[in-house]
Amino acid sequence: MTEIIDGSAVAADVRAEVAERVETLESAGVTPGLATVLMSDDPASETYVSMKQRDCEEVGIEGIHVEIDADAPAEELYETIDDLNERDDVHGILVQLPVPDHVDKRSVLRQIDPEKDVDGFHPENVGRLVAGDARFKPCTPHGVQKLLEAYDVETEGADAVVIGRSDIVGKPMANLLIQKGPVGNATTTVCHSRTEDLDGKLADADLVVAAAGIPEFIDGSMLKPGATVIDVGINRVDADTEKGYALVGDVDYDSASETAGAITPVPGGVGPMTRAMLLYNTVKAAGIRHDVEVDLD
């Protein structure tokens, strides 16, 4: 029987853990705060940011939201980040990506105080992750690790294939899987758009993390029987629904669940974990800033 990896349930456990740590902080006189910055007219970005604010409220994190006109000069965004860097009530800063074309994304990420960089995208935090001394692990791959841990998926010595090499998912995911320690020690292959024999790599993979952003392009016949399949992809496809579209992963769920040993659904798999790990990192950041032991990895 294929096991369905329930990301919504594990994310609820993470949020409960976070809420407990918020109480620990509160009893030390600290209210953790997360600032979200939106410089975009994109409705999807607006939705993501409001969901993050709602998530904060649920666990007792103070949400601070700043909106900047999408046509405003880049300096306005840098000044906003500087202000948030200085504020004692802000422990985490998240700039919703993508930023407009006239704003240099790399400069924005560098502007955030690395101790408030709860996305883990600042070069200092990327370096620390690669060096095996992570401060904040990026939310999506960290969420995948938590799922693997929750379902006792053995990664040590496993052959893992990560599909995708983006800075936010593929690269940090591969880095975490090769590291020594729990939910690591996997022999990891990173596949990407120029990979010549994806099928050959997948055929031997005990663990597949799919993050290419291509709807349902991996089907059950490509998988090793019993493999664990983590589908990070979230793709909008036309569908006969009220909204006129449906969300699907990179994996064809029906055929893959015939072959896989365990699989995440879309939605309800990695997505809720990504949201929960942002809260987790914010509480961790507040603990670091105020020297309160919150015991989060």
Ligand code: NAD
């Ligand atoms: P991206 O577009 O930055 O990267 C996609 C990667 O896929 C690239 O590195 C590319 O080389 C690789 N790729 C493209 N075609 C390929 C092919 N045929 N074979 C193998 N690799 C191929 O995307 P991203 O930001 O990493 O996101 C990937 C997907 O994950 C998207 O669907 C995105 O919406 C989703 N996502 C989900 C979450 C979540 O919380 N579940 C979080 C982030 C991203």
